[in-house]
Each structure stands twice: as structure tokens, then as C-alpha cells.
Amino acid sequence: MNIKRFRGLVAALFAAATVVAPGASVASADTELTFWSWRTEDKAFYESQIKLFEAKNPGISVKFTPYLNTEYNAIVSTALTAGKGPDIIQMRPYGGMANLSDAGNFLALSTSDVPALKKLPAGILAGAQGYKDKKQYGLPYAVSALGVMYNPEILDKAGVRALPQTWSQMLAAFDKVKKAGFLPIGNAGGNGPALEQLHATVGPTFYGGTSFFNDVVAGKKTFTDKGYVASLKAVADLAKYMPANYQGIDYNTARGLFANEKAAFYIGGNYEIGYFRSLNPSITIGWFPAPKANAGAKRYVGTWADGAYAINAKTANKAAALKFLNFLGTKDFGQALVDEIAFIPTAPYVKINDPAVKEINRWRTTLGTPFLNVVGFRYENPTSSSILQPGFQKLIVGGTTPEQLAKDVQTAVSSWYGPQKGKS
Amino acid sequence: MKLLRSKIFFQGVLIINSIMVLLPVFFLLNSSLRESNDFASTPFALARDPYWENYSKVWSEGSFGSYFFNSLIITGGSLILILILALGAGFVLGRYQFKGNNLIFGFILTGMLVPAKLAILPLFIQLKWMGLLDSRLGLILVYTSAALPAAVFIMSGFFRSLPNDLDNAARIDGASEIVLLRRVLVPLVRPGMAIVAIYSAIPIWNDFFLPLVFLQTPEKKTLMQGLTVFFGQYASQWGVLFAGLCLAALPLVVLYLVLSEQFIKGLTAGAVKG
Amino acid sequence: MSSALRREQNRTTGALLIPALLVIIIFTTIPALTTLSYAFFAWDGFQRGSFNGLENFQKLFAYPYSDQLFAALKHNTIAFVVIMTFQTSLGLLFAYAMFRIKRGLRLYRVVVFLPVIFSLVVVGYLWQALLDPFYGPVNQIITGIGLPEFAKPWLGDTATALPTLMFINLWRWVGFPAIVFLAGLNAINTEYIEAARIDGASEGQIFRRIIFPLLAPSLTIITVLTFIGAYEWFDLPFVLGGSNGSPAGATDTLALMFYRLSFGSIDSGANNVGVGSALGVLIFTLVGLGAAFGSKMLRKREVEQ
Secondary structure: OOHHHHHHHHHHHHHHHHHHHHHHHOOOOOEEEEEEEOOHHHHHHHHHHHHHHHHHOOOEEEEEEEOOHHHHHHHHHHHHHOOOOOOEEEEOOHHHOHHHHHOOOEOOOOOOOOHHHHHOOHHHHHHHEOOOOOOEOEEEOEEEEEEEEEOHHHHHHHOOOOOOOEHHHHHHHHHHHHHOOOEEEOOOOOOHHHHHHHHHHHOHHHHOHHHHHHHHHHOOOOOOOHHHHHHHHHHHHHHHHOOOOHHHOOHHHHHHHHHOOOEEEEEEEOOHHHHHHHHOOOOOOEEEOOOEOOOOOOOOEEEEEOOEEEEEOOOOOHHHHHHHHHHHOOHHHHHHHHHHHOOEEOOOOOOOOOHHHHHHHHHHHHHEEEOHHHHHOOOOOOOHHHHHHHHHHHHOOOOOOHHHHHHHHHHHHHOOOHHHOOOO | OHHHHOHHHHHHHHHHHHHHHHHHHHHHHHHHOOOHHHOOOOOOOOOOOOOOHHHHHHHHHOOHHHHHHHHHHHHHHHHHHHHHHHHHHHHHHHHOOOOOHHHHHHHHHHHHHOOHHHHHHHHHHHHHHOOOOOOHHHHHHHHHHHHHHHHHHHHHHHHHHOOOHHHHHHHHOOOOHHHHHHHHHHHHHHHHHHHHHHHHHHHHHHOOHHHHHHOOOHHHOOHHHHHHHHHHHOOOOHHHHHHHHHHHHHHHHHHHHHHHHHHHHHHHHHHOOO | OOHHHHHHHHHHHHHHHHHHHHHHHHHHHHHHHHHHHHOOEEEEOOEEEEEOOOHHHHHHOOOOHHHHHHHHHHHHHHHHHHHHHHHHHHHHHHHHHHHHOOOOHHHHHHHHHHHHHOOHHHHHHHHHHHOOOOOOHHHHHHHHOOOHHHOOOOOOOOOOHHHHHHHHHHHHHOHHHHHHHHHHHHHOOHHHHHHHHHOOOOHHHHHHHHHHHHOHHHHHHHHHHHHHHHHOOOHHHHHHHOOOOOOOOOOOOHHHHHHHHHHOEOOOEOOOHHHHHHHHHHHHHHHHHHHHHHHHHHHHHHHHO
16 A cells, blocks of 8 residues: 555545544534443333333433443443443442442432332332442332243143142152153253352242341351251252253253243243243243242242432433433333333332233232342442352352352351351 | 375365364354244254345344444554554664664563553543543544554564665665655565554454443444344344344455455565564 | 764654654553552442552452462463464464465465454354354264264353363464464575475474474464463453353453453442452563563574574
């Protein structure tokens, strides 16, 4: 390439860059709100809802931008730390973004600004509060519930007539399904967080649910408690019902096994239902709460507020942002959330039509117990999850023991969590 | 060592390697032309009846056109800056003897050790302070800085390998240093420029992390950045995913095919002497 | 050298060198030094707290970080040794093969280098699909040729995950050393080789005594670049195993651990910028020392030539 041509190219490229660049700076009389999210899969849903909002609020437009979920925390925290973020932020629950709340990045919300907050129960509100100042920084939009999903047609073919009530009944049902030539569960080991959710589903009945949660949080009991060790062992016991080569099966393949009607059960959260249906719209999905450990134990449904909407403390469009936040708190929006993406809305006044979601929500309200790691121990590093996720992957292939894993969690948490300090 | 005499052995090695490379690539192309739903059950089936809708879906839904353009501007702009700066610095460090030459060369090489990810947080705050956040120019400068050390390393090697008589002849003819560089030396190090271009373009074109962090305005998004979001959206539609992957890989393949003669010549010019 | 020429050269030096230096200082050196300074402070999320000396380093070398640190360091080291051995020798083999043949050379030169220009996103998704334990073609082929016991969950088994990653890395990168060695081979004066042939030397002797020593500079470049690449290995493990080095940390690397500590992980919560930066200091020192040692060898070779 000769230099003259080279120079021409430089000039042309820079000219092109400057011609394109000013596009964003052309000011309009209208307010444009920016809204970031990690839910790439819900893009169409949010865009259709935003259209409704814009129709009702002329002069305000909203730009929805989803990011890759694995990069979302890095993107949001760098942007906010440098004082340049969107107006509205989809906020991860509990410890997921509490460090950003504590650093004053989000606008504290009052019930007069956002009346929808008044209708939410305290346990849900806690999902979007600062860890230190306990102020309300976000409007939680959905709750998640953990349980056992099943395929009634496969159970029928395998001759499983009654839904299992106890752990041993469930394992017996798995054996029956296996004998009939189906996969008992789609769950697999390729994804650490999915195993953690599996544990949060079947574990609470072993460790004693909410009362154990309160005791660990208060420092009265530790993770080395016998019940907690038993709950870890329960996960190890499920390994033999997982598909062949389970340790290498990634999250999407595992869910695909249930969605494509190869596996009879899938243990996990209600939020999987939307994905199952997107893969196989004709699938029938039943749901029951995790069985009790033994005849004397109690059943629990793990639950937590799964995300919230927050406002950037440095927004230049506070009034418009609040308007949009209130729109996200309306009954209509909550209704769409459950009807279109099968989330359980936080707002108690939303009517749930989906039979599976309805059933889940009924059990959740009676048997709910907080997701131990998410609600309690994700506020500082090393979090309990950061030990358990790889820990479960080792556990199901025999690479560690439940006792050792429990000890590891205790050591990690007691290194930063006040009430557990010095305990082992 | 008899093997080393036989051309058939070498042909065999290269043919096996070509199969190893081309089979997955064929799988990629083939899958991009199939309807998503039957992928899972029959991953091998040939796309006898190409399903071009995957490509039109990628192009229309992902605003790929504008991503594509942004990536071209950013990669192209960075390449031009890298080439100009590396030519200058490579010339000075490769051909002039002066005190501090080795020291400066060593300093530039330390830049090869620092991945941009390691310094993302301060870099972000600094770009904001300089008014270069959410700007293509800011990204171009960061990429240029990241690629320059290796580029200077390669260019100075090329300049060093040219005989000194060239300079002296040009100087006797009355050429200034800049004219010497432009008229005499640049044409001779063109192969080196091709290496720098390809070696720098690969990571810049393919990077999605820095644009994710540094560019907020959706209109400025790059292709790889757009692609990662697009993958989330179409997680279960294999055909569409593969079509997106093929489209994203295409520009560099074309660039390489266009430059490969120069590139190979550059490498074979014996300049990789370090 | 005349003083007029010297003055002109000084001016040229300034005009041509300073812009490049400025760009590097502003956009690489300063941010890197700032990151390193973070290691000596207490951090609360992204808020910098008070100076705390070496506390972050002490934490880095205590449970649970120490376990992760040494596991990651081990993986990086394995990656360096294995990649160095296999990728480099295969690269050399391909280069020598291309050097010795004529037919199909143009095609091979393009094909060998093709995977190098693919994006890691492309390579990652492609191999994830190929290696899927259920639907993946690789296991179907293995089962098809009658070896079902070798149809493993390649990326999910703690025993095979790291080797599989290194294989994919090899698939993607082997073209790079191949092309560099080919360049080195083509630069060798063929008269030496012809003369040796006439003297009756075998091809093996020619390779060992003439060709290989002359390839030493290329080998040093490859070694240094491989060293830096292996100890800063991030993209491929991240795309295939996530920031936690799934499964069970079997593919964890120093750079992944740094990323996790700096930004937190989506599925497991809070970050720790202080300990992360301490790790950054460690990575930088390690790679810096290794590369400095390597470049020294490189310069020494240059003198010998």
C-alpha cells in the first residue's frame, strides 16, 4: 500500500467516524430513558411492554439494552462506579449487587415515590435493600420458587401412580422410571449454579428449613450441623439418577432432556418452565414441592426475590425514571410477566392463570423458606455459593465428602460473616 | 528418519491436518443452513435443502448491519493508527543507534505483558475523565495501545534486517530521514506491515469484552458484542446461532485471503529474526 | 556521522517515537500501575478504603483463595508445558512438511492458519456443540466406530476438561507456530542444504545439524509468546467453563480468578477488588520475570548470529 493511498484511507475513516458519532448528541425535546438488563431472552417481552408505556406517556421513550448475563455485573459496576450508567437498572437480588447499593449508586426509594412497594411483604423487599443501611433501593419484580417438575405422561407410562411425599418414595419413583427405560431426572453436573439450586430445592427438609436459616444467620448454628451435612449428602445420592456422563452435561442440554420428554423429572426453579415451553410448546408440566426427608420432617419450598428494578442515583431524568418504575409496578405489567414469561410476580394482586405457576405459588405461600445462600451469604467474598458450586461438582463424582464440603463452607463464611466469626 | 525423505509422508500429515481443520468448519457451515429443530436429533444430516432463513433472521433481527459497520470502523481505525505508529517507532528503534534505545525497547515490550482486562477499572475511570468513554475513538486508542508493543517488536525486527547501505545511498542522494523512511524503507517492510495488520486485527475484531464495558450507546455496538447478546436471545435455535457465527467469522477470513500473499511473503522474507 | 545528520536523526527520533510512547504510557502503563496500587488498600465493593499494607496478599495465601490460587497456577503451568510441547512440535512438523512439498502448498498455507483467525466466541460455541455429551458429533463418531466406553463428557469430567481445553487451544493456535516456522525455514539459505545433500548427509542430519539451529530465533519468539499466553490464559476457559472454571474448578486459571475477584460472579455474588489486585500483582510479576528471562535469551541468540 503506498503512503498516499494510505493517507487517503486514514482521512476517509476518520471522516466516517465523525459523521457517525454525532448521532447520539442530537438533542430532542423528548426524554429518553435507558434501561439495562441481563435478560437477553426477555428482549421481545420488554420491548412490547415499553411500547405500551410509551403510548401512555408521550414525551418519554425507553431504550432497553440487555447484556450477556455472565458479563452483566462487570459492565454495570464499571459504568456506575465511573458515574455513567443507565437510568433504570435491572438489579440482581440480595448480595448480587448490594455492594453497589452500599456505595450509593442507586436511588433510595420511598413508598410515596413508588406506592407498589407498600404491597410487598418484608421478605421480598429485603431482596433489594442495601446490606449495610437496609434502605430500599429496588422494586422486586419476581419471586422464584424451587420444586420438582415432572412429566405426567412419562410417570403414567412408568406406572408411577402417586406423587412422592417422602425422600424414599421419590427415589423409588426414580427407580421405577429408570426401569421403564426413561431418564429419572434431567438434572446434571455441568453447571455449578444449577446444582446449588438442586440442593436448595431438596436440602431444606434435611437441615430444618427456616429455623436453621435463622440460626445460621444469628450464629447459633454452623454449616457443619448434622442436618446440613445430610442435606449435602442428599445431592450426592441423586447422582446415580442423573443421565449418563452427567458431570459433563451443560445446563441447556440438561434442561433439554426434560423439555424434549426424555427425562421424567427436573428439580429446580419455576423460571425453567418458560425455557421448557420454548423448546417444546406441547409439553405438560406438573409440579410438587420437594418431598420430606422422612415421615417426621417438614416440607419446604425454597424461595427468594429474584431481581428488582432500580434507578441510577445519578440519573438526569429522575421524574421520568420514577414514572417508568411505577409502570413496572403496575398490575398490568405484573400480569404480563406471569402470562408471557411464566415468572411469579411479586405483586399479590396479580392473577395467575398458568396452572403450573398457580400451583407453585400456592405451595410457595404455605411452605416457603429462604434460599439459604442467596438470601443470607452472598454479601462478601468468599460467598458460600462460591465454595458450594464447584463443591457440588466434586461431590457428585465422589471428589469430596459432604462433611468436608460443609467444613469448607463454614471456613469461608466465618472469614467475613460477623456472627459466624471464630466458629467452625 | 527415513520418513523425512518421503514427500508422501508430508502430504499425508498436511492432508490429515486439513481434515481436522475443515471438518469442524464444514459442520459449522452445514448446521447454519439447517432448520434449528432437527439439529439435536440428527447433528450430522446434510443441509440438502439449505434453509437460508437463518441468515436473513440474523441479519434482520440483530441489526447486524450497523454492528458490522462499527466493527469495521473500530478495527480499521485501530489498524491504521497501529501501522503508522509502529512504522515510526520501529524505524527509529531498528535503525538508529542512540543511548536509551535498548531501554525504550524494553519498556515497550513490557506493554506486551499487560492484558487490558487487568487494568479495566482504572482504564474506565481514566477514559471517562478524558471524555473518551462511550466513544469509538477511545476504544481505538485502547486497542492501539494494546497492540503497539507487539507491532513495534515485529516492525523493528524488519527494519533491523535491511542492509545499512540503503540508508547511506539515499542520504547521499540528499533524502531527508522521513523521505528515506517513506520512499525507500516502507516499500521494503510491506510484508512486515501485513503481519502486523493480521496479528493485530484478529484480537481487535474478535474482542467483545472491552466494547461491552466501554460502549454504552446501542448504536455504537460492535459485531462481537451484539453477537453475545444475540446468543442469549436465541439460545435454543442452533441454526440461527451457527448462521450468526459464520457471518461473524467471514470478514477476517476475507481479510486473510486478501492479505495472505503479502503475509506469507512477509513471514518468508526472513524477518522473524527477533 | 555528521552533526547535521545527528540533529536531524534526533528530531526524527522525537517525532516518530514519542507518539507511540505516549499512547502506550497513557493507555497501558498508567492504568496498569493504578491497578497494582489497588492491592495495598482495603476495598468495600468498588469503594476504596484505607491503606492496609500486605493484608490482601496474606488473604490471597490463606484459605479459600490459596487453594484456588495453587490449583489455578498448576493449570497455567500444565497449559504452558503441554502447549509448548505439542503445539510447537506439531507446528514445526506442519511447517517442515510445507517446506518440503510443492503440490497444494498454497491451499495448505491458508488452511493451516484458518482457525487462528476465528473468534474465540466462534471456536467456543463450535466445540461446545461438537463435544456435547448427548448430541455431539464427536461422541457419536466414537460410539460409531465401536468404542462407546471412550465417549466421555469431555468438557464436564474433571479429569478430561483441562486436556480437552488444551486440545481446542491447539486446534485453534497450531497454525501460528507453523507459519512462523515456515517463515524461518524459507529464510534459510538453501545453498547450505544443497551442499550438505551433495556431501551425502541424510535428511535427518540436515534437519538436526543445519535447519533446527537456524530456527532457534523463531523458537524463542514462540516460547516467549506461549509463556505469556499460557499464564494469562483467559478467553478459552471463560467461554467454555465460565468464570468459575467449571467443572469443579478443573479449568480455573489465574486470569479467571482475577476476573472473579474483581467483578464478582453472576451466580455466586460479591467481589473483592483488593485480593483481586494482589493477584494481579502476582500475575504481572510472574509473567514479567518469565518474559524478561525469555527476551534475554532472545537477545543473546541475536548476538551469537
